[in-house]
Amino acid sequence: MAELPIIVVGAGQAGLQVAESLRRGGYDGSLALIGNEKILPYQRPPLSKQYLSEGMLEDRLLFRSSEYYEKKDIELVLGQHVSALDTSARSLIVDGKTRPYGKLALATGASARPLSVSGSEHEGVCYLRSVDDAKYIRGRLSADPQRVVAIGGGFIGLEVAGSARELGHSVTVIEAQERLMARVVSPLVSEYFRKVYRSRGVDIVLNVAVNRIERSTDGSLIVVLADTRTIPADLVVVGIGSSPHTELAETAGLHCDNGIVVDEFAQTSDPYVVAAGDCTMHKNSRLGIFHRLESVQNAVDQAKIAAMTLLGNQKPYDQVPWFWSDQLGAKLQMAGRSDGFNRTVMRGSMEDGEFSIFYFDDDVLIGVDSVNRPTDHVVSRKLLAAGANVPDQIIVDLEQNLKTLL
Amino acid sequence: MPKVIYIDVDGERHETEVSNGSSVMEGAIANGVEGILAICGGSCACSTCHGYIDDAWIDRVGPPNEIEESTLELALDRRTGSRLTCQIPMRDELDGLVVHVADNDG
Structure with missing residues (x-):
């Protein structure tokens, strides 16, 4: 047999x-x-x-x-x-x-975690997980300028917001927590991206929940916030985990x-x-x-x-986690962890839009978030995997090559 | 359409047409060339589409840009002719290009 x-x-x-x-x-x-x-x-x-x-x-x-x-x-x-x-x-x-x-x-x-507030079932309220979802959103964004509301300021909400903005639509992001991407990046990075979105004309609304979604008489949607503010929308994309x-x-x-x-x-x-x-x-x-x-x-x-x-060949899973996200021309790359740190060291500068933040738990490097500094990201993954000792004075000095620490 | 000859990680030869503008990585993926993984989908973020440009072609293909150069740091066995194939758009002048696939699954 x-x-x-x-x-x-x-x-x-x-x-x-x-x-x-x-x-x-x-x-x-x-x-x-x-x-x-x-x-x-x-x-x-x-x-x-x-x-x-x-x-x-x-x-x-x-x-x-x-x-x-x-x-x-x-x-x-x-x-x-x-x-x-x-x-x-x-x-x-x-x-x-x-x-x-x-x-x-x-x-x-x-x-995608479903939105449970009243009106979530209206036509024009959607999620992004599958190619069919993306096809629907792309179809809607190919029309005349639309008012797009992203519910959730995580990767999905922000990437859709950025893409929609690049296509010329007016965009609002609503996040229930006090900062963007709160689950995955540190407050420094959250604040940097808030400014990037603002400077590109995307409205960022923080710290407020969505109360309900209504349909107005002309068929468009109205997102009603917990503080009674209302935001009109043609398309609502939900990205809440x-x-x-x-x-x-x-x-x-x-x-x-x-x-x-x-x-x-x-x-x-x-x-x-x-x-x-x-x-x-x-x-x-x-x-x-x-x-x-x-x-x-x-x-x-x-x-x-x-x-x-x-196959009967056991090997433990011990990879350094890494992730990337492209948002309005900023290449965000993350390695290791950005929670559980008690101090940070910055390489490059936020003003120039090219920086990496090194997260330490005392002297132990636990993670690095990089924006438009792909070399830092790549080397950081190796440093984290090697458990290398990474002195502050080398991080802050752009003349110093991080690779020498490997 | 220009042709690319891939020598995969098992030494198998794949000769295939790749349309202008598509990347050498995409040509490999579409034709099931063993060893080109491209897990980041061609965003120059992972190095798993690493290949070695055949000596005869290195000059015509040209060197990596700064971003690719840094991502190549992740590649396991870097040599002369190392490139990330997602960063090489196909064009007529590369007709007949020979690429040796690196071991990206290590």
């Missing part, structure tokens, strides 16, 4: 990487990649960036051509829904049919806690099931913490670990 297949559920960045790494690692058995969207696996980062602002073609979003999957003998099962997982029988229900597996990888991703897709795992009895819980080997609480990417609450052995991380870096690096575990 043929060996049972490895099945990967979720055909996003992490799912595809698991499949590729399995083949790369020498697995030549049966392999299926199941996704609920009909389109071939594609990249999400450009959806809020080049896809919106530069009219990028859909073909260019695709990771691989269909021939690639044939060549690699990866069975693509697209546009189908996995409704149940039975870990004792080791089988899935896919579009109503039972599919047995030998081993399983869950890369089910996350979805994401929720991991854990339903399948949870119903099957896998341990979940704001994500599918996995150890540093991407192993779930079931020995035949691994998980990777946005859907996991995972352990990073370098940082010594469990966390959920929605990023390309995590999707790719954790997927590689998951594939190795499936």
